[in-house]
Structures are given as C-alpha cells and as structure tokens.
Amino acid sequence: MIRLSARFGVNWSWTEEYLHCFRSSFDRPLKPARMKMILEELLGFIDQAGFNIDKHWYTIRPDAIFAATKYVAQTNKTGFKNHNYLKKVAIDFNLKMIQNDEKEQDTRAREALKRDPNAPQRIKDFMKSLG
Numbered sequence: 001m002i003r004l005s006a007r008f009g010v011n012w013s014w015t016e017e018y019l020h021c022f023r024s025s026f027d028r029p030l031k032p033a034r035m036k037m038i039l040e041e042l043l044g045f046i047d048q049a050g051f052n053i054d055k056h057w058y059t060i061r062p063d064a065i066f067a068a069t070k071y072v073a074q075t076n077k078t079g080f081k082n083h084n085y086l087k088k089v090a091i092d093f094n095l096k097m098i099q100n101d102e103k104e105q106d107t108r109a110r111e112a113l114k115r116d117p118n119a120p121q122r123i124k125d126f127m128k129s130l131g
Contacts, residue, residue, distance in 0.1 A: 004039045011066045015042065017073035021080045041083060042069070045090075053087045064094035 008015045022038055023030055030038075042065075045051045050059040068090035077085075116122075 004036065004043070007043055008039075011069065014066070014070040014073045015039070018042075018069045018086070021072060021075075021077050023078050025078055038083075045083070045087075051083075051087055051090075053084065053091075058087070058091055058094075060090050060094045061097060064097050065090050067093045067097075 005012050005016070019030060019035055019038060022034065045060070045065055046062045049062065050057060052058075065086075068086050071089055071093070072086050
C-alpha cells in the first residue's frame with residue numbers, strides 16, 4: 001500500500017479520499033485487498049492515459065484523471081462498485097482542459113501574428129549594425 005500511495009505523489013490525499021467512496025457506508029472501512037485493487041485500477045488509467053467505458057476507449061490526460069478524482073472525492077458519496085462515475089467526470093474534465101489549451105494556443109498564435117509597427121526600423125538598424 002505504501003508503494004502504491006507513493007506513485008500518486010502530491011495527489012495522494014485526494015486519492016485516499018476517493019477510496020472512501022467505495023465504502024458501503026460511512027462507518028465501514030475498506031478492506032486492504034479492495035483498496036489495493038482500486039488503487040491499481042486507478043494507476044492503470046493513469047499509466048495507460050485512458051480507459052474503456054461502454055466498449056469505447058477514451059484517451060484521458062493524467063491531470064484530468066487527478067482532477068476528476070479530487071472532484072469525486074469531494075462529493076462524499078459512498079457505495080461505489082466501480083470507477084464509472086469517475087470515468088465520466090474525467091471525460092468531461094479532459095474535454096474542458098483540451099478546449100482551454102486550444103484557446104490558449106489560438107491566443108498565442110494571434111499575438112504572434114500581430115505586426116510590430118517598429119519592425120521596419122528595427123531591421124534597418126540591425127542591418128546598419130552589421131555593416
């Protein structure tokens with residue numbers, strides 16, 4: 001368990017909270033074997049950068065999986081039998097992260113295309129300094 005928890009790094013606290021979602025009730029702890037299995041499955045999603053759901057493979061960024069883990073852990077739900085709720089949240093988070101990245105790329109591209117009004121003079125000054 002210690003080795004598994006170390007693989008989650010700074011995300012361990014929320015991952016540990018996520019484990020509580022698999023308890024049958026708030027007063028019943030998880031068995032260590034079940035905890036280990038859940039953690040290994042979660043690491044599988046992260047290592048493979050995705051998962052299957054409804055017979056379809058989704059490529060999901062690890063940071064989206066960690067964000068989804070945090071979100072699901074904060075719901076304080078119990079009785080989970082599988083990771084399906086986490087998977088659906090991760091798919092949504094992944095899409096939002098991709099859209100934000102694309103928006104930032106578009107903004108940077110537009111900024112790069114803006115014409116520098118002083119460029120002709122700077123080129124002339126540069127040419128004079130060479131020759």
